[in-house]
Amino acid sequence: AQSVTQLDSQVPVFEEAPVELRCNYSSSVSVYLFWYVQYPNQGLQLLLKYLSGSTLVKGINGFEAEFNKSQTSFHLRKPSVHISDTAEYFCAVSDGSGGSNYKLTFGKGTLLTVNP
C-alpha cells in the first residue's frame, strides 16, 4: 500500500522569503508524484508532477520539486513567495507501473500562510 507523509501541517513565512514544503512517500512499486494546491472553497489545482526523467520538476506559479528516490521524498520549493500563495498544499502519489488499480493517495496537507 502507498502512503504519503507531509511533515509539516502548517508553515508560516514572510512575503518574498523562500519556502520548502516537505513530502515523503512509501510505495513498493514505481510511482508518479504530484503536488496540488487548494485555495479556500475551491477544488484542487495541479502545481506539478513527476512521471519519469529529470528529477527536478518545474511547475506553475514559480514552484519546483525534486524527486529523490533514495530518500523517497518529493519536496516542494519556491524561492520567493507572495501573499497569493497562501493556500493548502497536498502531495500525492499514484501507482506508476501502469496497473489498473489507479488512484491518488494524498498526504494530510500543509497550510502555507504568507505574511506581509
Added chain:
Amino acid sequence: KAGVTQTPRYLIKTRGQQVTLSCSPISGHRSVSWYQQTPGQGLQFLFEYFSETQRNKGNFPGRFSGRQFSNSRSEMNVSTLELGDSALYLCASSRRSGANEQFFGPGTRLTVL
C-alpha cells in the same frame, strides 16, 4: 474548454436521508474519480468510473455508491446519511483510466445535521 463541474455546490441534509451528487467531466474525458475530504481523514479515494464501469474502489461502506452514464457524467449516492458523512466531495476527471493527471472540480460541500 470548460472544466469539471459539480452540482450542487452546497447541500444540507439530515441523518438517515440519502443524497445524490453530480459531476460533469471535461469534454473528452472518460474517467471520473470521486474523493472525500474531511478535516480529520484528509482526502480519501472513493471510487473511479471509466466507460460506465467501476474500475477501482476505496475503503468506504456500501452506503456510498456511484455510476457513470454514456456521456461520462457521473453521480455519487450516499444512503442513510450519518453525521460523519459531512465533507467536501471532490470529483476529478482524466482522459482515461490510469491517466497520470486528474483535473478536479470545485467540490460539493455536504453538511449532515
